[in-house]
Amino acid sequence: MSIHLLKDKGTxxxxxxxxxxxxxxxxxxxxxxxxFTRVRVILMNGIESEALRFxxxxxxxxxxxxxxxxxxxxxxxxxxxxxxxxxxxxxSPLETTIGFEQVAIEVTASVALAEPDEYLAQVYRFxxxxxxxxxxxxxxxxxxxxxxxxxxxxxxxxxILPGRPTSIEHRHPHDDLRTPYDKESVDFLSQLHxxxxxxxxxxxxDYYMTVGPTFSDPTARMLYAExxxxxxxxxxxxxxxxxxxxxxxxxxxxxxxxxxxxxxSCVESEDDAHVKGIWERLLDYELGQLRVVADLFEKHxxxxxxxxxxxxxxxxxxxxxxxxxxxxxLSEEVQFSAVGEDFFDRxxxxxxxxxxxxxxxxxxxxxDVIAADYVWRPGxxxxxxxxxxxxxxxxxxxxxxxxxx
Amino acid sequence: xxxxxTIGHNRTxxxxxxxxxxxxxxxxxxxxxxxxxxxHGLGMIRxxxxxxxxxxxxxxxxxGLDLSDANQLTxxxxxxxGERMAFxxxxxxxxxxxVSKHEAFGSFDGGPSREDLIEILNEEHRHLxxxxxxxxxxGGDPTVVTPGADLVGTLSxxxxxxxxDPRANFLQSLQAIQLAEMADNExxxxxxxxxxxxxxxxxxxxxxxAWQTEETHLSKVRGWLGAGHRDAAAQP
Numbered sequence: 060m061s062i063h064l065l066k067d068k069g070t071x072x073x074x075x076x077x078x079x080x081x082x083x084x085x086x087x088x089x090x091x092x093x094x095f096t097r098v099r100v101i102l103m104n105g106i107e108s109e110a111l112r113f114x115x116x117x118x119x120x121x122x123x124x125x126x127x128x129x130x131x132x133x134x135x136x137x138x139x140x141x142x143x144x145x146x147x148x149x150x151s152p153l154e155t156t157i158g159f160e161q162v163a164i165e166v167t168a169s170v171a172l173a174e175p176d177e178y179l180a181q182v183y184r185f186x187x188x189x190x191x192x193x194x195x196x197x198x199x200x201x202x203x204x205x206x207x208x209x210x211x212x213x214x215x216x217x218x219i220l221p222g223r224p225t226s227i228e229h230r231h232p233h234d235d236l237r238t239p240y241d242k243e244s245v246d247f248l249s250q251l252h253x254x255x256x257x258x259x260x261x262x263x264x265d266y267y268m269t270v271g272p273t274f275s276d277p278t279a280r281m282l283y284a285e286x287x288x289x290x291x292x293x294x295x296x297x298x299x300x301x302x303x304x305x306x307x308x309x310x311x312x313x314x315x316x317x318x319x320x321x322x323x324s325c326v327e328s329e330d331d332a333h334v335k336g337i338w339e340r341l342l343d344y345e346l347g348q349l350r351v352v353a354d355l356f357e358k359h360x361x362x363x364x365x366x367x368x369x370x371x372x373x374x375x376x377x378x379x380x381x382x383x384x385x386x387x388x389l390s391e392e393v394q395f396s397a398v399g400e401d402f403f404d405r406x407x408x409x410x411x412x413x414x415x416x417x418x419x420x421x422x423x424x425x426x427d428v429i430a431a432d433y434v435w436r437p438g439x440x441x442x443x444x445x446x447x448x449x450x451x452x453x454x455x456x457x458x459x460x461x462x463x464x
Numbered sequence: 465x466x467x468x469x470t471i472g473h474n475r476t477x478x479x480x481x482x483x484x485x486x487x488x489x490x491x492x493x494x495x496x497x498x499x500x501x502x503x504h505g506l507g508m509i510r511x512x513x514x515x516x517x518x519x520x521x522x523x524x525x526x527x528g529l530d531l532s533d534a535n536q537l538t539x540x541x542x543x544x545x546g547e548r549m550a551f552x553x554x555x556x557x558x559x560x561x562x563v564s565k566h567e568a569f570g571s572f573d574g575g576p577s578r579e580d581l582i583e584i585l586n587e588e589h590r591h592l593x594x595x596x597x598x599x600x601x602x603g604g605d606p607t608v609v610t611p612g613a614d615l616v617g618t619l620s621x622x623x624x625x626x627x628x629d630p631r632a633n634f635l636q637s638l639q640a641i642q643l644a645e646m647a648d649n650e651x652x653x654x655x656x657x658x659x660x661x662x663x664x665x666x667x668x669x670x671x672x673x674a675w676q677t678e679e680t681h682l683s684k685v686r687g688w689l690g691a692g693h694r695d696a697a698a699q700p
Contacts, residue, residue: 089614151621206556207553448586
């Protein structure tokens, strides 16, 4: 299906309607859907969450367009509901977490590969290796806390291996800021990429902050706190690559275009008929909303929307396994850290980052504890131990955990 | 460390509300409900949605086991094997957590030793392997989450949440384990029956042996809980 961003009218805003029954409709099957359906649902919930977040921020800074903004925002809230309620109730918060990290790995990998700007591609590869490690830590948690295999959700598309160890991802806030792209010369695809990954990471942060305290296990509670802190770093990183000189209306227009792009990417790749129907419906709704914002942009800024948006969308997000690419990045860039806006070998980290990290890890590193000597095995690590041969120490108090890289 | 109930400042009841509950109940009639009907509306929607709902998930066809033309008895047996496998893996982790509670809070007169708990832990682990091995022997895939396995995953969440909560003492954690052992007993009983109905007599015998071991677990846990409650009640 081909989209013309500035000509396709989609569903007019006045005709976008919902009922409670539609909004809380039947969820997908955790056991039967392809893992990328879950990935798309989790990503699009994040995209809609960003639409609301941005919309509210803008509304607090503007009076003239408050009516149009309120209407558009309400539609986004309903769209987010319709998407998020596709998650099934038998998918536990930890299982959904595995889905969040699969989004962060596979969608970021797709973005890193397609990104035309080498510096921005490096930024995505840098973040990717950190989320890749989060997957490993959460998989260890699922195995060691619940006796469950995270791969039943990943469906072997995504590796469960250590990346850049979470315990050394903690950096001083100034070392998480990157150089923004230049809005005058940036490729449109780079703008879509930045908005997409920023939205995904922001929602991941908010999700961990919501479900983290619902866990009983003390290591699980600390692990969610630790990884949520990294997600906040990632939001800082990804929002800092966006040119702050874009006007509020320009940013709104780009948000709407990005929502069209992502729903269209979902339509192009979805194989679940029920979920695909929702993507198609919401793609039409987004085109209707984009039309409204394009008109507002032209009226208030006196500029043609075509100055910001191209006619055609770039290639869609690739919802496929990126194992080979991720392993290559892992082997070449795992030792990287950031100082200021640039990437260096870890040995060159700033004293501010080292002090910040040492303080946080002073008592215990939950991410090191949960995955101490952890190797993923099909069906959990319990399957790799001889029957009845589990040995526990005479006392847990003497357990020593030490990071080896 | 304490296995006893703390007497403190619980504020959940109306008696500790300093008259606020009485104020709440005054002139309630002036504020009528905004809709008619009853609590049965929930039932109405449950019935409506359940009639239209798809199953939570399926068993995979063509995965060693040819389930595409299998009868319901075979399908149920495969589903329940997956269910037991999931439950025993979780049970193994539950006992690991219980051992840490034992270390943190200590035991009591008539309570288990650390070795007692590790012994049960390893019996749960043997049962996990028993099922894994049998699924492999049947040509199945022991990494599949069957619908039954998914259900017990949801059922077990509350039990696990208690056992790993550092604020739940050893005795309270043992109470959660009792619930798991009761469910485990029923699960092995069901599996034994199904295996024999399906003509899988060797599996039936193995399941019955596991069931007997689980009965011993339940009996032990009941005895420890009783002793623990007596011990706690005798504390000053």
